[in-house]
Amino acid sequence: MHIGFIGAGRMGAPMVRRLTDAGHQVRALGRDDEKRAAIAELGAEPVDSASAAVADAGVTIVCVFTDDQVRELCPDLIDEMPAGSVLVLHTTGSPRTAEALAERGAARGIAVVDAPVSGGPHDIAAGTVTVFAGGDDDAVARAREVLTSYADPVLHVGPVGAGQRVKLVNNALFAAQIGAVAEGVRLGDRLGIDEATLLTALTHGSAASRALGGIAATGSADAFIARVGEFIGKDVAVVRRTASELDSDLGRLEDLLDAALK
Structure with a gap:
């Protein structure tokens, strides 16, 4: 073709x-x-x-x-x-x-x-x-x-438009999962657990996800966010703007999106 x-x-x-x-x-x-x-x-x-x-x-x-x-x-x-x-x-x-x-x-x-x-x-x-x-x-x-x-x-x-709507939800959830892992790492630090050890262990538990796997492979949540921050930041901005255009909001995902951008 x-x-x-x-x-x-x-x-x-x-x-x-x-x-x-x-x-x-x-x-x-x-x-x-x-x-x-x-x-x-x-x-x-x-x-x-x-x-x-x-x-x-x-x-x-x-x-x-x-x-x-x-x-x-x-x-x-x-x-x-x-x-x-x-x-x-x-x-x-x-x-x-x-x-x-x-x-x-x-x-x-x-x-x-x-x-x-x-x-x-x-x-x-x-x-x-x-x-x-x-x-x-x-x-x-x-x-x-x-x-x-x-x-x-x-x-x-x-x-037409449904692909973007599904991608909006996908990106919101992926960024929220990154934010959740980052918050989990901070909890682990307060509990005295080494970050790399924690991330490796969690990939074998019920908390496993694609976001967690990517962070674990990088070695730290901060390093992963720094590596993909440009793209995550763009995606989060699009998610927020699009949700607003569609007269909706991200509900409880908002706090986790903020955590993904720290």
Whole structure:
């Protein structure tokens, strides 16, 4: 399949590699010579404009960093995409952004699938990143043909915007779990227990979780939070802003989110 790709960075680059390895023909946007050279090394065709990336593409994938970038880029992108194609949004952001883009796309015969991911570049490289997909049945089915090159599972969780809503809950819980572990470590310190010993022991108990496993592998809660703080901070900000936009709140999770950011 011909695929357009915007955002071949930390998360996007392993996606492009998996897509080309699966036999898809990928045109990816590179803003400068260095980025275009890196895209060529991934097996894709580098182009210097978004319109060139989406030309003749059956599926266009956007994997930029922020919801603001999606809102700035994608309206014009939809106007350039061929009728009958699918726009896949991997960026974690507001469900209302995805819904507004879907409304714009519908006028041109462009389907939109909001498809935020859970996992990191290593999961993408292994083909095991999780995708929460929101969209109509046909659009998600067409997107799935491409997404399964690097994602397993691809979970269809509802209409457009549902993917972002599920990701909101996922990120809130993950950050809260980090905050809970950090508070547990502080309790252990008050009880005179060595942090590394405590973390290793807890991974074998009923408190085990993916968050705890990552913290234990790092060796300390503070070191883990420092390593992933930029991304956790972004995710928490998106969660809080999106919950507010949807006239909701995070309830008792709020205190744990604060603990994850200390």
